Amino acid sequence: MAYKIIASQCTGCSACEPECPNVAIREKNGVFIIDPKKCTECLGHFDEPQCVAVCPVDLTCVIDNAFPRYVAPA
Amino acid sequence: MQANTEHIGIEKGKPLEQLLEKIADHKGCGTSSDGGKASCGSSDGPADMAPEVWEKVKNHPCYSEEAHHHYARMHVAVAPACNIQCNYCNRKYDCANESRPGVVSEKLTPEQASKKVLAVASAIPQMTVLGIAGPGDPLANPAKTFKTFELIAKTAPDIKLCLSTNGLTLPDHVDTIKAFNVDHVTITINMVDPEVGQHIYPWIYYKNKRYTGIEAARILTERQLLGLEMLTAAGVLAKINSVMIPGINDKHLVEVNKAVKSRGAFLHNIMPLISAPEHGTVFGLNGQRGPSAQELKALQDACEGEMNMMRHCRQCRADAVGLLGEDRSAEFTTEKIDEMSEVVYDAETRKAYQQLVESERLEKVAAKEAALAEMSDDEVSDIKILIAVATKGQGRVNEHFGHATEFQIYEMSSAGSKFVGHRRVDLYCQGGFGEEETLPSVVRAINDCHAVFVAKIGGCPRDELKAAGIDPVDRFAHEFIEESAITYFKEYVAKVRSHEIVHEMRGDADIRQGAYISAA
Ligand code: SF4
Ligand code: SF4
Numbered sequence: 097m098a099y100k101i102i103a104s105q106c107t108g109c110s111a112c113e114p115e116c117p118n119v120a121i122r123e124k125n126g127v128f129i130i131d132p133k134k135c136t137e138c139l140g141h142f143d144e145p146q147c148v149a150v151c152p153v154d155l156t157c158v159i160d161n162a163f164p165r166y167v168a169p170a
Numbered sequence: 171m172q173a174n175t176e177h178i179g180i181e182k183g184k185p186l187e188q189l190l191e192k193i194a195d196h197k198g199c200g201t202s203s204d205g206g207k208a209s210c211g212s213s214d215g216p217a218d219m220a221p222e223v224w225e226k227v228k229n230h231p232c233y234s235e236e237a238h239h240h241y242a243r244m245h246v247a248v249a250p251a252c253n254i255q256c257n258y259c260n261r262k263y264d265c266a267n268e269s270r271p272g273v274v275s276e277k278l279t280p281e282q283a284s285k286k287v288l289a290v291a292s293a294i295p296q297m298t299v300l301g302i303a304g305p306g307d308p309l310a311n312p313a314k315t316f317k318t319f320e321l322i323a324k325t326a327p328d329i330k331l332c333l334s335t336n337g338l339t340l341p342d343h344v345d346t347i348k349a350f351n352v353d354h355v356t357i358t359i360n361m362v363d364p365e366v367g368q369h370i371y372p373w374i375y376y377k378n379k380r381y382t383g384i385e386a387a388r389i390l391t392e393r394q395l396l397g398l399e400m401l402t403a404a405g406v407l408a409k410i411n412s413v414m415i416p417g418i419n420d421k422h423l424v425e426v427n428k429a430v431k432s433r434g435a436f437l438h439n440i441m442p443l444i445s446a447p448e449h450g451t452v453f454g455l456n457g458q459r460g461p462s463a464q465e466l467k468a469l470q471d472a473c474e475g476e477m478n479m480m481r482h483c484r485q486c487r488a489d490a491v492g493l494l495g496e497d498r499s500a501e502f503t504t505e506k507i508d509e510m511s512e513v514v515y516d517a518e519t520r521k522a523y524q525q526l527v528e529s530e531r532l533e534k535v536a537a538k539e540a541a542l543a544e545m546s547d548d549e550v551s552d553i554k555i556l557i558a559v560a561t562k563g564q565g566r567v568n569e570h571f572g573h574a575t576e577f578q579i580y581e582m583s584s585a586g587s588k589f590v591g592h593r594r595v596d597l598y599c600q601g602g603f604g605e606e607e608t609l610p611s612v613v614r615a616i617n618d619c620h621a622v623f624v625a626k627i628g629g630c631p632r633d634e635l636k637a638a639g640i641d642p643v644d645r646f647a648h649e650f651i652e653e654s655a656i657t658y659f660k661e662y663v664a665k666v667r668s669h670e671i672v673h674e675m676r677g678d679a680d681i682r683q684g685a686y687i688s689a690a
């Protein structure tokens with residue numbers, strides 16, 4: 097139910113951090129990470145995941161297959 | 171502020187240098203009147219330039235060609251995020267708008283940054299300008315940017331604040347910029363036509379959405395121009411940077427020049443694209459070349475009639491410390507800053523230094539005026555030559571040829587001397603021995619010059635420069651640059667007249683590619 101950041105590609109630019117509507121993103125050792133428990137894939141907030149839209153490195157913020165896709169609470 | 175733009179309008183079309191010297195002379199009116207070409211109270215207008223504009227530019231090494239010999243600016247990287255993508259930028263590294271690609275600068279928190287600024291300002295009284303620029307876009311990180319300004323303004327109100335932006339969110343922040351008394355904003359504007367822009371910007375992130383192609387470029391140009399208009403209306407000086415990308419926006423930049431001038435921009439600085447595959451940028455990887463020195467100068471000349479062009483921008487490293495170009499960053503690393511317990515801000519020393527510089531500067535202007543006045547009417551000719559100068563600053567010929575990492579280029583004509591730019595070169599002398607491979611690259615970098623002024627030069631490079639047709643000149647060692655250049659030019663013209671030498675045009679020169687590696 098979440099996006100993740102591929103650490104090896106993250107530049108640490110911090111652009112994604114303030115854009116996340118759920119405050120799911122924070123810095124760890126110079127790169128940024130997403131808390132899967134907080135990430136809602138931006139559903140209900142925006143048309144596209146904000147971290148993906150702002151990230152300068154394509155395919156760095158991606159769906160984390162370790163979790164099922166997020167479903168908005170009814 | 172309406173008044174600013176009007177006064178600039180009166181002076182438009184004159185090189186900034188003339189403008190500033192006129193003001194410098196004007197300031198001298200009360201004390202002495204000899205040699206003053208400026209006509210106080212004459213048709214040039216009561217103030218020549220609004221005093222508040224002069225106050226803003228006179229110590230700003232980015233705006234005043236005079237000042238950049240004496241004063242220093244500093245950039246801190248507190249704002250790493252960006253909201254657009256430029257094809258000349260690889261954001262793993264610095265923002266190419268203000269610094270050279272391929273050099274990583276350290277990220278600082280606003281608290282670290284302000285401490286560093288105060289420490290540097292106390293150690294280096296020349297440091298009068300603090301800029302927030304790349305990597306990233308300061309206005310894509312407004313909280314960090316304005317927090318830094320707030321901390322610095324509290325302790326060191328004499329430091330001028332400036333910031334550089336791609337302009338996308340500028341309209342949202344003009345009020346805050348004004349409130350913080352930021353008096354210089356640089357906007358990088360590479361196009362005013364989305365058709366052109368789509369080849370420079372693959373995407374932007376705006377209002378929670380990613381836009382691509384023409385639509386992205388259209389939004390960007392609208393926001394940039396709106397932001398510029400709002401700055402002008404708020405009385406904040408605005409400088410425009412443009413990156414010249416041959417085949418993409420080189421011809422179009424003349425239009426950009428008109429568009430920004432009509433919206434009240436104070437200066438327009440055209441920089442060459444610096445592009446190489448190892449930078450990992452889109453342009454670097456697809457083989458997009460940068461302009462040659464002659465192409466760049468031709469474009470700058472084409473725009474000059476339109477507005478003050480700035481030619482001394484060196485795309486310096488974003489966190490460079492010290493006199494422009496002279497990289498002292500290593501003295502002030504984050505580690506060393508963190509070790510400093512408390513920084514005592516030395517306002518007194520700074521003031522004393524700045525007064526000293528002011529008198530040096532007036533002396534230099536006077537020396538140049540005197541040399542110019544001696545140039546009698548019959549010396550007027552069409553001859554133009556370029557002179558490369560090795561200098562460490564203070565407006566003097568005071569650098570050894572072998573130690574020079576860059577040359578200042580002056581264009582000489584019967585109208586006088588005009589500063590036209592910098593050329594970066596590899597150190598010719600690495601530890602005392604001239605390295606053979608470097609000399610040809612130095613020659614290539616200044617190949618369009620007739621002479622090179624140095625404080626000192628070895629026998630070997632002297633002969634090779636001569637062989638390349640460049641006159642190595644060390645007899646003006648430690649003299650003022652412009653006075654010396656005028657003397658040299660007069661002699662040159664006289665020799666051409668007496669058929670002792672034949673005046674010939676010189677070839678084109680290279681713009682140094684790649685990241686500059688500090689010699690230290
Ligand atoms: S997808 Fe949206 S909610 Fe999830 S981390 Fe990215 S910005 Fe935050
Ligand atoms: S925007 Fe991308 S590169 Fe920048 S910090 Fe977030 S994940 Fe890393």
Ligand code: SF4
Binds near residue numbers: 264266267304307336
């Ligand atoms: S605005 Fe600066 S940091 Fe952002 S992509 Fe362009 S050059 Fe890079």
